Amino acid sequence: MTFFLRWLAPRWGGLIGALSLLASASAMAHPHGWIDISVRVLTDDEGRVTGLHQTWQMDPFYSLVVFDELQRVEGATLDEGLDQLGGEIRNNLASQGYFTEVRVDGEPLPLNEVSEYTAMRRDNRLTFIFILPFASTPALSGSTLTYQVYDPTYYLEVVHEAEDDAPSDNALVLRAMPECELTVLPADPDPEKVMEASLLDADESGEPELGRYFAETGQVVCP
Template identity: 65%
Template structure:
């Protein structure tokens, strides 16, 4: 069992994502996201600890297929799946962009990750390091996590229609203001996304305009 190597297949590639024949709007699946920004006592940020919870329907499909793999336990299947997710995400820069004071940050390679079943959802957790730690004191870090084709929507964990308090947290120094800014796409782009058929993906880059922005303002 292998996941295909496209951006779409990062989360939906094992069986494909089945939607109603009448479904015409984008996206076709979603991921609930939470982020912990990792800093040390000197205020140096080293990376983002991300937790992705795949949507319930896709999670069910994954677990059913893993259980059908001969001579392998669910735990073994999840271990293999986690490695394949990591490898596919690496080719897509982990679907993450990070900047500090508006300057794009190079990312390192993910070596710490795990895939698990949690409350009936496939959950993928990983630490995405910056290529080099950067000072966060008197600076602002921002990030976006998105599928460039917008086949999959990535949104921070919500409660009552608003991001949860633990959807973005900071452990360490300095003391900063945390916020999650909603996407504000142009109406023409919204129409473009809605017109895509159930088996279509948008042009690369479309997902950026629908991405929430996490901000850690330490200025």
């Protein structure tokens, strides 16, 4: 079952069937689609990091299929479908740590549950926006924060929003502390991992956490 299928509520049986057919007809090698993300690092008035505001834009092909099928659901508007889909996305991601790992000075930062989220149609793409709060809020001053967002199965590739083959100005933002240096570090997977991913069929999974090897790293260094 694809990443998108796991997001869908039981009500959307027609959509699940359509996406299943598309998945079986897709290219054999992983990944089979992508998500463009942008991240805003959230801080409080004392300079402590409190969470990540994430915006995920699904690739145009999957977005088109999702919108088309949601509009075919009898007795429901597109907005109603998106509202229910947003809840399913949130619930399924919650069981997988929201596909996000965060560290401060190399130590894992525990996450809290997401309560603020929405799914919408933006620029004809399915867009999921949410605030991922942290369970602890360390000071950023004198620290380095890093995060990775990735699909562990690597069915979908997660990349930062880009312009001209480089991260866009909106890819990683920290407005409250302009003295911090923000960088999106590209993935550098071992050639063996690239080969492993290329040999996987649509219904196969590689080793656990295969997606980690292909994950970009957001880095925030504060003096």
